[in-house]
Amino acid sequence: MNxxxxxxxxxxxxxLDDFLYKAIFILEGVEAPPREIINAPELQVYVQDFGKxxxxxxxxxxxxxxxxxxxxxRIMDDYGHVxxxxxxxxxxxxxxxxxxxxxxxMMKQMLTELKIRGYQKTSLAVQKENYAVKMYKNVGFEIxxxxxxxxxxxxxx
Numbered sequence: 001m002n003x004x005x006x007x008x009x010x011x012x013x014x015x016l017d018d019f020l021y022k023a024i025f026i027l028e029g030v031e032a033p034p035r036e037i038i039n040a041p042e043l044q045v046y047v048q049d050f051g052k053x054x055x056x057x058x059x060x061x062x063x064x065x066x067x068x069x070x071x072x073x074r075i076m077d078d079y080g081h082v083x084x085x086x087x088x089x090x091x092x093x094x095x096x097x098x099x100x101x102x103x104x105x106m107m108k109q110m111l112t113e114l115k116i117r118g119y120q121k122t123s124l125a126v127q128k129e130n131y132a133v134k135m136y137k138n139v140g141f142e143i144x145x146x147x148x149x150x151x152x153x154x155x156x157x
Contacts, residue, residue: 001063003102005109008058008070016047016058019070023092025127045076046090055087057117059109061102069093071106073114073122080125080152082144087114089124091132103132107139115157123154 008015020038037043050056050072058072073087080088089110093103114122124141126133127150141153 004062005059008060013050016050019092020047025130045078061106068097069102071110080123082123087122104135121154121156125150125152
């Protein structure tokens, strides 16, 4: 499988809505929420007017010229917010492309880009049951806080 990770093009920003929906973690056996859930203000913060703010960065993964995943960061007050000026992560990969190392490769590329741009750290929120917790730890994130459902994780760059 030939995987190519590249910066997103401005005419592809609309794909982030789909990846945002796919990023919602759903426990096995639980029905997925309606797609309209991404219109909630607490989720729109991840994608609304993406590319217009300083600190908006996104990479996509392509397999055979099909975009199959996205990783993006934004400086925002989201679930993973730890302090002002620290970019928060979002990542999503179509289900059939998970477990192949694509997510890890996207994460590593974004962490490298953030370091190049002079950021000191980055953060994310992840549900405790999410299989991605292990990947986040493997690329350098550490749990710094938690609530009933989620871990807040930070990666020092």
